[in-house]
Amino acid sequence: DVKVTQSSRYLVKRTGEKVFLECVQDMDHENMFWYRQDPGLGLRLIYFSYDVKMKEKGDIPEGYSVSREKKERFSLILESASTNQTSMYLCASSLGGTGTRSYTFGSGTRLTVV
Amino acid sequence: KQEVTQIPAALSVPEGENLVLNCSFTDSAIYNLQWFRQDPGKGLTSLLLIQSSQREQTSGRLNASLDKSSGRSTLYIAASQPGDSATYLCAVKPPDSNYQLIWGAGTKLIIKP
Numbered sequence: 430d431v432k433v434t435q436s437s438r439y440l441v442k443r444t445g446e447k448v449f450l451e452c453v454q455d456m457d458h459e460n461m462f463w464y465r466q467d468p469g470l471g472l473r474l475i476y477f478s479y480d481v482k483m484k485e486k487g488d489i490p491e492g493y494s495v496s497r498e499k500k501e502r503f504s505l506i507l508e509s510a511s512t513n514q515t516s517m518y519l520c521a522s523s524l525g526g527t528g529t530r531s532y533t534f535g536s537g538t539r540l541t542v543v
Numbered sequence: 544k545q546e547v548t549q550i551p552a553a554l555s556v557p558e559g560e561n562l563v564l565n566c567s568f569t570d571s572a573i574y575n576l577q578w579f580r581q582d583p584g585k586g587l588t589s590l591l592l593i594q595s596s597q598r599e600q601t602s603g604r605l606n607a608s609l610d611k612s613s614g615r616s617t618l619y620i621a622a623s624q625p626g627d628s629a630t631y632l633c634a635v636k637p638p639d640s641n642y643q644l645i646w647g648a649g650t651k652l653i654i655k656p
Contacts, residue, residue: 477642519586532577532589532644537584537586539584
């Protein structure tokens, strides 16, 4: 069963901490994405990566960075967590090119910053 | 700039009813439109994908239609069941992007037994 795995379902962190969210996919997908989901706002793209070591900013990259050292792993980093980064974070992957048919999501990480 | 809207934000219907969920988009130039389902606290599962050249797609009790000229898509659920309770999101892929999807905020559906 192919899947996208996010390392934590729930996280509670303190303001100012550096936070790492990890995502691993086993489908050999080229594209990987990080979204955040907030009530009434839908999914907003933070960053995406179309290849190892390649990354592009999405709609709301401020306060975040990413790392993709291996094809299967895409990490989201909150450099200094703030309370307005409390949210559900969703990782997804897809085939390269116009591979939206293959869009596969992880189960999400609910992050609370206190 | 493409915007995707889903109204209503929430819907509650008795079990067994047929129902329609709505998705509207502002720019008719789309590559495809996709419907997803999200169960509480979970990730998203793709339900149906309609290419811009298609009018509808069907999977079991689900039928999705696309009318690009009016900027609308509908997801029809026949003979609803409590297990259909979830949030349904639609997403549009712009023609000029290999990666991005533009998302609606979703409709939370509750099927009452």
